[in-house]
Amino acid sequence: MRLDFSEIGYPRALLAALTVLLAVAAIVAASTSTAAFGVYNSAWDGASALQTEADAVGTESEIVLNTSAYGDVPANGTVAVVLSPETRYEREDSERLRTFVQNGGTLVVADDYGRHGDALLADIDADARFDGRPLRDERHNYRSPNMPVATNVSNDPNASIVEGVDQLTLNYGTAVRPNGATVRATTSGFAYFDENQNGELDANESLDEHPIVTVESVGEGRVIVVGDPSLFINAMLDRPGNQAFVRAIFDGHERAILDYSHSGRQPPLAVALLLVRGSPVLQVLVGAVGLGAVVGWAERPGLLGRLRRGDAREEVRTDAARRDELAAYLRRQHPDWDDRRVDRVIAGVLSEENNSDGNG
Numbered sequence: 001m002r003l004d005f006s007e008i009g010y011p012r013a014l015l016a017a018l019t020v021l022l023a024v025a026a027i028v029a030a031s032t033s034t035a036a037f038g039v040y041n042s043a044w045d046g047a048s049a050l051q052t053e054a055d056a057v058g059t060e061s062e063i064v065l066n067t068s069a070y071g072d073v074p075a076n077g078t079v080a081v082v083l084s085p086e087t088r089y090e091r092e093d094s095e096r097l098r099t100f101v102q103n104g105g106t107l108v109v110a111d112d113y114g115r116h117g118d119a120l121l122a123d124i125d126a127d128a129r130f131d132g133r134p135l136r137d138e139r140h141n142y143r144s145p146n147m148p149v150a151t152n153v154s155n156d157p158n159a160s161i162v163e164g165v166d167q168l169t170l171n172y173g174t175a176v177r178p179n180g181a182t183v184r185a186t187t188s189g190f191a192y193f194d195e196n197q198n199g200e201l202d203a204n205e206s207l208d209e210h211p212i213v214t215v216e217s218v219g220e221g222r223v224i225v226v227g228d229p230s231l232f233i234n235a236m237l238d239r240p241g242n243q244a245f246v247r248a249i250f251d252g253h254e255r256a257i258l259d260y261s262h263s264g265r266q267p268p269l270a271v272a273l274l275l276v277r278g279s280p281v282l283q284v285l286v287g288a289v290g291l292g293a294v295v296g297w298a299e300r301p302g303l304l305g306r307l308r309r310g311d312a313r314e315e316v317r318t319d320a321a322r323r324d325e326l327a328a329y330l331r332r333q334h335p336d337w338d339d340r341r342v343d344r345v346i347a348g349v350l351s352e353e354n355n356s357d358g359n360g
Contacts, residue, residue: 037083037229039063039258044235047083050258053243054250061256067093073255075105075221080257081249082109084229085116087262094123102219108249110226112174116262121225128214128225131175133193135210135227138201140188142169142239145199149240150212152186159184161215161224163248169239173212173228181216181225224249322350 035041042048054061059079062069067089070080080100089097101107101124111117111130118129137148150168162184175193176183186209195205212227230236237243250256326346330337337345 035263037233038263039260042234045233047232047234047258049234049237050081050232050246053237053246054256057247057251059250059253059256061250061258063258063260065261067096067259067261069257070096070100070105073257075100075103077254078257079106079108079249079253079255080259081232082107082117082120082259083232083263084111084114085120085262086114088116089120089123089262091123093261094120098124098218101221101223104220106222106224106253108224108226110229110232112172112228112230121223124223125218126181126223126225127179127216128181128223129177129179130225130227131177131193131210133174133195134197135170135173135175135187135191135212136194136199136201137187137191139190146172147239148173148187148191150185151188152209153241154184159215160252161248162213162245163251165241165244165248167241168212168231168245169236169242170212170228171230171233171236171239173230175210176212176214176225176227178211178214181214181223183211183214185213186211326350 036045038046039048039050040046051061051063062073064070078100080097097107097120107124109117109120109126113130113132113134121128134146135148136145138145140149140151141147142149148170150170153162153165153167165185168185170187175187189209190207191210192201192205192207193210194200196202201207214225216223216225231242232246237246323346326349327342330342330345334342
């Protein structure tokens with residue numbers, strides 16, 4: 001008697017499929033992030049497209065979670081991007097960034113309402129600061145006054161960071177106070193600070209142009225300050241001028257550092273991969289463990305083989321029980337039959353039953 005595969009095969013197959021789905025879900029959860037401005041966040045508020053934009057202009061990009069990476073690359077020809085840091089750069093960290101800029105590196109700091117962006121600018125001897133008040137523009141905007149369109153972009157041929165950029169689109173951004181830095185882009189003259197954040201132009205709020213991008217020299221390098229980190233997120237890259245601006249920042253640099261050393265929590269799998277990539281010892285260890293796992297798996301039967309053998313063992317047990325059942329019946333009905341005759345009849349009955357199951 002052949003056991004129907006659905007009695008054992010389907011539940012096992014379902015269990016295997018569920019296990020695979022759970023494993024895939026765990027891997028996805030461990031390798032992605034929901035943090036705003038996160039490079040591992042592919043949603044609208046993430047910055048996963050930054051590496052694509054760097055690749056588009058031939059700049060090799062690297063995600064770093066520790067400021068020690070600044071000492072591993074030549075400062076000349078490298079641009080580093082810091083988006084809305086969530087924690088303060090402590091003395092050792094900020095000193096590494098300061099040395100990087102002093103030696104000829106380009107550092108982009110984009111922030112709006114946080115206090116850590118200003119602290120970093122002060123630590124690296126930059127002059128510009130973030131205003132911290134929300135900007136609105138009732139006339140020049142993208143679908144909402146909270147998304148002002150900066151229409152005044154420098155046409156200076158030496159202003160490489162805005163080359164080919166005729167406007168920029170903000171998303172609840174703020175202004176930059178230059179304090180002597182060179183202004184490269186401003187809002188229109190119809191922008192204002194929404195002091196009380198009531199979404200209206202009040203009597204004490206005046207219309208004016210406000211800087212949103214500045215650049216200044218620090219040592220041999222330069223610091224670019226942007227009053228809205230949202231310019232760099234996935235959903236804003238296709239807004240007027242933003243993609244061209246991001247590419248202009250990367251363009252002309254051989255390397256780009258995407259600095260997430262002081263951002264929100266990063267996906268554990270991504271962190272692990274970065275750690276392994278930066279440590280030859282860990283690479284050897286992981287390789288040895290992987291090789292051992294492959295060898296061990298090769299010496300053991302595969303899962304499918306075990307499932308098939310499980311079905312076969314079940315079928316053997318079922319046939320044996322059926323044989324005993326038939327033998328007992330035949331001996332009751334024909335006590336004069338010898339064992340050989342009983343075995344022949346049983347074999348014939350089982351053969352007919354198996355053929356009937358297979359044809360069904």
